[in-house]
Amino acid sequence: DPLYSSSPSESPRLTNSLVNSFLASSGGGAGTGGGGGGGGSNECKMVDLHGVKVASFLVEGQELICLPQVFDLFLKHLVGGLHTVYTKLKRLDISPVVCTVEQVRILRGLGAIQPGVNRCKLITRKDFETLYNDCTNA
Numbered sequence: 828d829p830l831y832s833s834s835p836s837e838s839p840r841l842t843n844s845l846v847n848s849f850l851a852s853s854g855g856g857a858g859t860g861g862g863g864g865g866g867g868s869n870e871c872k873m874v875d876l877h878g879v880k881v882a883s884f885l886v887e888g889q890e891l892i893c894l895p896q897v898f899d900l901f902l903k904h905l906v907g908g909l910h911t912v913y914t915k916l917k918r919l920d921i922s923p924v925v926c927t928v929e930q931v932r933i934l935r936g937l938g939a940i941q942p943g944v945n946r947c948k949l950i951t952r953k954d955f956e957t958l959y960n961d962c963t964n965a
Contacts (some may be wrong), residue, residue, distance in 0.1 A: 871933045877948035882939040896939040905962040915961055921946035
């Protein structure tokens with residue numbers, strides 16, 4: 828796919844203005860039930876990350892991957908738990924985007940997140956690589 832680069836360095840960092848524009852277009856993120864999303868943000872593709880297919884949404888021109896899925900696939904055996912990941916994200920100044928209700932439904936349907944999960948966050952590939960490097964070099 829020409830839309831997706833295999834190099835994380837070509838995936839720009841998620842900025843606060845991008846987060847704010849996403850939240851504005853999606854009706855506020857988690858807990859709103861709106862779903863709409865705007866900007867094609869409900870179109871999910873499976874993309875290759877370290878040789879494994881992960882769920883990805885294209886939001887405002889940014890490829891965002893499912894944080895719980897990449898935690899389960901790559902980070903779970905490296906850190907104590909998802910709480911540790913969120914602590915690392917805060918320290919690394921990485922701001923995940925909250926999924927819309929519809930995105931959560933799509934991710935559950937794909938098996939990217941567990942059936943009972945009703946909230947999820949997305950991050951860029953570059954942010955994932957920063958997080959992964961922090962987990963493997965800590």
